[in-house]
Structure formats: C-alpha cells, structure tokens
Amino acid sequence: MHLVLATEAQKAERDRVTHSAWGSPLTVEQFHQREVRLRAHPWCREGMRTWLLLDDDGRVLASCESFHNDSFLLGPDGEYAAGDSFSIASVFTEESLRGRGHASRMMDLVAAELERASPRGHAAVLFSDVGAPLYRRSGYEETPAWDWNLQPRADQSTRHVDALLKDADVPAALQRMRRPSVPFFLWPSPAQMDWHLERERIYAEMLRRPRPEACGATVGDSTALWAMMARSGELVVLMLDVRCEADATALLDAACAMARKAGLSKVVLWEEPGTMPWVARVPGAARVAREGSLPMVRPLRPGLPAAPDVPFPRALWV
Incomplete structure (x- = not known):
C-alpha cells in the first residue's frame, strides 16, 4: 500500500x-x-x-x-x-x-x-x-461537542443590530473579531469564510431556494458571521464574538430573523467557552449534545x- x-x-x-x-x-x-x-x-x-x-x-x-x-x-x-x-x-x-x-x-x-x-x-x-x-x-x-439551538420566532428582528453584513463585508468583519486567549488555536482566513458562503451559493442555486439576505451582523464591538446549510434547513453561526449579554441576544435575534425569512427551521451555534456564558442567557437557546x-x-x-x-x-x- x-x-x-x-x-x-x-x-x-x-x-x-x-x-x-x-x-x-x-x-x-x-x-x-x-x-x-x-x-x-x-x-x-x-x-x-x-x-x-x-x-x-x-x-x-x-x-x-x-x-x-x-x-x-x-x-x-x-x-x-x-x-x-x-x-x-x-x-x-x-x-x-x-x-x-x-x-x-x-x-x-x-x-x-x-x-x-x-x-x-x-x-x-x-x-x-x-x-x-x-x-x-x-x-x-x-x-x-455541544450545540446551542434557537428556533426562529415572529417577534425576532434585526432592529437591535447596527449593521447587516454582505459577502464583501466578511474580511473586515473577521479582522475586527478578537482572537482566543488560549495556548493554541486555529483561525480561519477570509478565503475560508467565503468557502462556506460558496457552499451556500451552490446549494441555493442547485436546490432553487433563496439565500439569507445577510451573512452576519454587528452591534457595538460585537460581531456574528453565519451561513445557510440548505441540506438541513439550518442557519449555522460560523463565528461569534460578543462583549455582553445584550449583544449576544441582538446578534442571535438577527440570525433567527434572517433564518425565518429564508425559510430555515433553526439557528445552530457551536459552543465555545468564550461565548457560552452570554449565549446561555439568550431567550430560547437550548443546549444539546452534538450529533x-x-x-x-x-x-x-x-x-x-x-x-x-x-x-x-x-x-x-x-
């Protein structure tokens, strides 16, 4: 061999x-x-x-x-x-x-x-x-490996964020995010972030379904980036950097609003130690073992x- x-x-x-x-x-x-x-x-x-x-x-x-x-x-x-x-x-x-x-x-x-x-x-x-x-x-x-799941609701909106992000905004959004204060970590490049969005583009085209109107949002110094997983009908949060509970709620409400408008069933966020305390307090967030x-x-x-x-x-x- x-x-x-x-x-x-x-x-x-x-x-x-x-x-x-x-x-x-x-x-x-x-x-x-x-x-x-x-x-x-x-x-x-x-x-x-x-x-x-x-x-x-x-x-x-x-x-x-x-x-x-x-x-x-x-x-x-x-x-x-x-x-x-x-x-x-x-x-x-x-x-x-x-x-x-x-x-x-x-x-x-x-x-x-x-x-x-x-x-x-x-x-x-x-x-x-x-x-x-x-x-x-x-x-x-x-x-x-744990996930946080959120179900889109009619009362969620984007009104509490400062800006919704488009594909071209991703490099600047990634640049403003804080890197982990840990002994070892991997960090995605702007090209890798766009690879996730290219997957979204491909499935949106082949399955004939709309893409979400935004791929992320900012509020204050906090930022979220996300992408659609059309195969499973989910919006996945790719990166989340939040500075307080209010920012976490505003950004994840915006993600849920985008998911609902695109006909997606839920928002999924991978648990990380740096964001878990804020995410755990977001109304409706449910922690589940990842499959x-x-x-x-x-x-x-x-x-x-x-x-x-x-x-x-x-x-x-x-």
Whole structure:
C-alpha cells in the first residue's frame, strides 16, 4: 500500500463514488459539479489536497482531503508563533473494502506526510461523523461537542443590530473579531469564510431556494458571521464574538430573523467557552449534545495542549 495525491481524473471518479455518503439530495452529476466548484475556490486552490491510498495494483482503497489552516501556538516568551495546521475531511472507504484498516493506515500516512512537509506544522484536525474510536487509533483526541439551538420566532428582528453584513463585508468583519486567549488555536482566513458562503451559493442555486439576505451582523464591538446549510434547513453561526449579554441576544435575534425569512427551521451555534456564558442567557437557546462533527486533534509536533483545550468555532469545519 502507498499514498498518492489524486489526479484531476481520479478526483472526478471519487466524486461519483462518494456521492452515496455526502451527495444527497443532489444528483451524482450535481454533486460532482459542486465538488468541481469548491475545488476551484481560492481557499481550496491554495491549500487543498486529495489523498488516495492505493494497493500494489493501483486500486483505490481509501481517500480523504486535507485543507491548510493558519494556527497559533503560545510560546514560553508569551508570544504566539504562527504555524500550519491541516483539516482532514471526506475520509471514505467503499463498503466492500471496510473493516480492513485501510482508513487508519491512510490517516497515519497522511499525518506523517504533513509532518514531513511542514516545518511549521502544529496539528491535524478533523470533524468525525462516526465517533471517536476509529480516529483515536491514528493518534487523534476528541474534544467535547455541544450545540446551542434557537428556533426562529415572529417577534425576532434585526432592529437591535447596527449593521447587516454582505459577502464583501466578511474580511473586515473577521479582522475586527478578537482572537482566543488560549495556548493554541486555529483561525480561519477570509478565503475560508467565503468557502462556506460558496457552499451556500451552490446549494441555493442547485436546490432553487433563496439565500439569507445577510451573512452576519454587528452591534457595538460585537460581531456574528453565519451561513445557510440548505441540506438541513439550518442557519449555522460560523463565528461569534460578543462583549455582553445584550449583544449576544441582538446578534442571535438577527440570525433567527434572517433564518425565518429564508425559510430555515433553526439557528445552530457551536459552543465555545468564550461565548457560552452570554449565549446561555439568550431567550430560547437550548443546549444539546452534538450529533456528528466531533472535533478531534492529532499533534504534528510536541508541546500542543490537550484537544479539549482547543476552541473550535463552526468556521473551521470542513
């Protein structure tokens, strides 16, 4: 067995194979076109790779993708050192090939390759939809995962925010957000934020449904950014930086108002320690254990804190 980077033809073939896992409700051809468009996005062009585990005859045994993230590790001098972390996604083994350790072998080889090729490497991260045991075998450690759900109501509006944000406003909005005061964190780039909005654009077009009228809002020094998940009928908060309870309520009310107008059933926010005290006081907010998308971390160098100490906003998901 050996690891290779996929050719364009191999990527197209994997699109059709993996449709069974992630394609619904799109047709096979729509799903392929979705993948083509996402791979053409600037964030993917700069930092995405598709990996294949092949047997000695060249048959594909398993596949996955990796995406580059900027990450920051606090040093003994109290300064953050910038480095490279990598999000692993779309781990797939065809049903007839499962149960033979192919995915674990591929994950080990990918991590070794990332470590070898990245002198500034910090960590590999992933968001597991199949629980933790499979990836623990490859050195990944999970972190607790909770969501806050809000149901859109007729009395919610955008009147208490200062501004609603459009796609072009995202870089400036991200720039004004405070970064976590923790020993280690990953931080999305403006291009990664727009990748989420490109997914929204694709599904809005293919499923013929309206996009939300805004992708975020500001009030005072507080900011929220969000995106539609058309497949599940949800609005997901990608990033939230709030300075007080009133700001949290105003921003999440605005998100709910946008969701209701777009015909979405709920607003979902990933729990983070820095915002939980404010979100917990928002009227109607309900805390639930997350189903799927379990954050997991594998260090690519010594000295990283334990996975539960790493914050994971929804913007980091792939």
